[in-house]
Amino acid sequence: MEMLAYLIPISLFLGGVGLLAFFWTVKSRQYEDPDGDSQRILSDEWDDAPRP
Amino acid sequence: MSAAAISACPACSAAPSAEALAKAALPQDVNVVLSLPTIHCAGCIAGVERALLRHSGVVGARVNLTLKRVNIETYPEVDTSELIAVLSEAGYEAHELDAGTISATATDKAGREILTRLAVSGFAMMNVMMLSIAVWSGAEAATRDLFHWISAAIALPTIAFSAQPFFRNAWIALSARRLNMDVPISLAILLAGGMSLFETFHSGEQAYFDAALSLTFFLLAGRYLDHRTRAVARSAAEELAALEVPRATKLVDDVEVVTAIASLAVGDLVLVKPGGRMPVDGVVVSGHSEIDRSLLTGETIPVFAKPGQDISAGEVNLTGPLTLRVTAAGEDSSLHRMADLVAMAESARNKYTSLADKAAQIYAPGVHLLALIAFIAWLFITGGDVRFALNIAVAVLIITCPCALGLAVPAVTTAASGRLFRKGMLIKHGTALERLAEVDTVVFDKTGTLTEGKPVLINAESFSAEAQQIAKALSKGSAHPLAKAIASALSDRGVCDIEVANLREVPGYGMEGMVNGQAVRLGRAAWVGGDATSTTASHLKTGDAEPLSFLFEDNLRLGAQSAVEALRTQGKSVQIISGDSEAAVASLAAKLGVGTWMAETVPQEKAEAINSLTASGAKVLMVGDGLNDTAALTAAHVSMSPATALDAARVASDIVLLGEDLEPIAEALHTAQKATRRIKENFGIAALYNLIAVPIALIGLATPLAAALAMSLSSITVSLNALRLR
Numbered sequence: 001m002e003m004l005a006y007l008i009p010i011s012l013f014l015g016g017v018g019l020l021a022f023f024w025t026v027k028s029r030q031y032e033d034p035d036g037d038s039q040r041i042l043s044d045e046w047d048d049a050p051r052p
Numbered sequence: 053m054s055a056a057a058i059s060a061c062p063a064c065s066a067a068p069s070a071e072a073l074a075k076a077a078l079p080q081d082v083n084v085v086l087s088l089p090t091i092h093c094a095g096c097i098a099g100v101e102r103a104l105l106r107h108s109g110v111v112g113a114r115v116n117l118t119l120k121r122v123n124i125e126t127y128p129e130v131d132t133s134e135l136i137a138v139l140s141e142a143g144y145e146a147h148e149l150d151a152g153t154i155s156a157t158a159t160d161k162a163g164r165e166i167l168t169r170l171a172v173s174g175f176a177m178m179n180v181m182m183l184s185i186a187v188w189s190g191a192e193a194a195t196r197d198l199f200h201w202i203s204a205a206i207a208l209p210t211i212a213f214s215a216q217p218f219f220r221n222a223w224i225a226l227s228a229r230r231l232n233m234d235v236p237i238s239l240a241i242l243l244a245g246g247m248s249l250f251e252t253f254h255s256g257e258q259a260y261f262d263a264a265l266s267l268t269f270f271l272l273a274g275r276y277l278d279h280r281t282r283a284v285a286r287s288a289a290e291e292l293a294a295l296e297v298p299r300a301t302k303l304v305d306d307v308e309v310v311t312a313i314a315s316l317a318v319g320d321l322v323l324v325k326p327g328g329r330m331p332v333d334g335v336v337v338s339g340h341s342e343i344d345r346s347l348l349t350g351e352t353i354p355v356f357a358k359p360g361q362d363i364s365a366g367e368v369n370l371t372g373p374l375t376l377r378v379t380a381a382g383e384d385s386s387l388h389r390m391a392d393l394v395a396m397a398e399s400a401r402n403k404y405t406s407l408a409d410k411a412a413q414i415y416a417p418g419v420h421l422l423a424l425i426a427f428i429a430w431l432f433i434t435g436g437d438v439r440f441a442l443n444i445a446v447a448v449l450i451i452t453c454p455c456a457l458g459l460a461v462p463a464v465t466t467a468a469s470g471r472l473f474r475k476g477m478l479i480k481h482g483t484a485l486e487r488l489a490e491v492d493t494v495v496f497d498k499t500g501t502l503t504e505g506k507p508v509l510i511n512a513e514s515f516s517a518e519a520q521q522i523a524k525a526l527s528k529g530s531a532h533p534l535a536k537a538i539a540s541a542l543s544d545r546g547v548c549d550i551e552v553a554n555l556r557e558v559p560g561y562g563m564e565g566m567v568n569g570q571a572v573r574l575g576r577a578a579w580v581g582g583d584a585t586s587t588t589a590s591h592l593k594t595g596d597a598e599p600l601s602f603l604f605e606d607n608l609r610l611g612a613q614s615a616v617e618a619l620r621t622q623g624k625s626v627q628i629i630s631g632d633s634e635a636a637v638a639s640l641a642a643k644l645g646v647g648t649w650m651a652e653t654v655p656q657e658k659a660e661a662i663n664s665l666t667a668s669g670a671k672v673l674m675v676g677d678g679l680n681d682t683a684a685l686t687a688a689h690v691s692m693s694p695a696t697a698l699d700a701a702r703v704a705s706d707i708v709l710l711g712e713d714l715e716p717i718a719e720a721l722h723t724a725q726k727a728t729r730r731i732k733e734n735f736g737i738a739a740l741y742n743l744i745a746v747p748i749a750l751i752g753l754a755t756p757l758a759a760a761l762a763m764s765l766s767s768i769t770v771s772l773n774a775l776r777l778r
Contacts, residue, residue: 004195006181008202011179011182012179012206015175015179016175018175019171019172020173022171023168023171023447026164026168026171026300027164031116031167031199032116032117032118032160033118033119034118035117035118036097036115036116036117036118037133039093039097039117040094040097041092042094043094043098045095045098048292
């Protein structure tokens, strides 16, 4: 049962990291153009380096 | 829009200093938004962005495929028409959007806020549920207490953050001494949280933290669906409005200056080119032309305009350039006065109580009463055990599942609106579908709604070959709609070309020239010397011969015939109310087989006709496009307008038809009826769950596990039932 003392905090921490990542995606407006994003992945422009 | 949205690199938004630097370096960039109706793939996105970035005045360009728009950052000296030309050269159709009109939807702050709350409650729900499963499967004593404490630590802050929209709405309702759905929801969430915390303090066996959180999560999901549906409709509607960029050409010391309509003042001189819409009310100072007032009055015959003539905003200039002196601008113009009239008239949609509100009116007091009875009864039975009685009351509140009720309506309207949107209809108002389902009478406007508003020549075959040749040659030189109709009809008949000498257009009157030494004229009856006709006509005079009348008819809009037939098969009564002349309306009514019609009506009469239909118990759907229809559109139970309608008419209507076709109207009625049936079924499903669960809660056998099961199952059933509509 001592295992729980590690596992519960770890699971909460990992979940929290996911939540923070989600906040960032909302804040940086990554849900504004779902159709466009699904198409942009097909374009090979900026494949080598991100757009400046 | 911030620089982050324009640059493709997400790291830029993570590094605000870089963003700030970029902004500081280019302080005066201008944002331009263009609508790109034809883009659809990755190639289009890359093509548009590449073409724009090659232009020296463009700083940044970012396509949004979902909205079919591109946001462009340019230097201030760059003209928008240049950018449109760049795009059309690259093969993309582009239209300018008025930045002021669409800015409201550019940042969907409310949507992001609900999404964040939804994510937080989802995260908390999953973690607490994980701990709860341990408790349900037999964790005891110290372990159970620990798990409850951890759950409390997650659940209480989450409730405080995520459930705020419900608390706010409930508070608003309570301070107005009303009950809405949010009151039992807030009470259930708060009591479940508070009671569970109390139980945790006293090492109790049962805690409802997971129930409180899943309630919040499912209800927020319903809210988000609802919000998305409305946001999509709102942004599409605003895009229609933004396509008409409010600009006018002002004459300052005989120099043409393009300015915003809002900046025009009484006394200014404004130039309106042929094909342009009058931006303001005014008096013609110079120029001759004909004006089309069909959007204002429904009349199809163009009116002659000469110096001294009064002009109303919204009319379209047909042939020659006109210079107007502004007599009323902006708020005072007749267009705005009409819009104000509409705003003042109490519309049907405000009086309508939606199904969700009706359900809440029954449900909210019922649930409160039930919980109170359970509390008092158990207090009595157990001889004053407040803790036990309160536990039962909370269980009743939670298990009655306002969850399914909260999802019942939004899930269905989302599915139905999505289906109709794909068919080319925009549902602008929240209760429009429910009202549409009740419709039994459909009233159409004629010009621009049932017809295309474009004239078509009908008696070409009755003229001699020579007359046809002359008419074709004369009409080819003009951009007037009647001339264009003659030219295209005669070209279709294979009429050959002949030479016309001294061809010239006399704005406002017609075309004239010389053929074989004879003077020829094509145009208005008075100018040519013919008799005025009751239907739309153009007259041709060759030499001294008796003038010939070319008669026109307005073409039926695509799908008008089948829409009227389909409506009649559905058992609806169909009527036409038009501002056009009696002859024109009668012939159209006969063609469509519509028995009841009114002609030559003024706007007020249209609205009165709708009101008297309503008074006789009919639920009227009004379909119209003109300014003269706006009052009728507002008075009707539910209203529709085509995308080509005047802005004021679109604003006044609940549903906008995006395509040319009228046929989807009949299907919309059908879908609306199905949607209403689904909503009622969903209420039935929710009630059924309560019928089973409430007795269990009342006798004190409900556990947090049972509550979680009831909640999830009912929510999923309701959502699946709604999906059957798609």
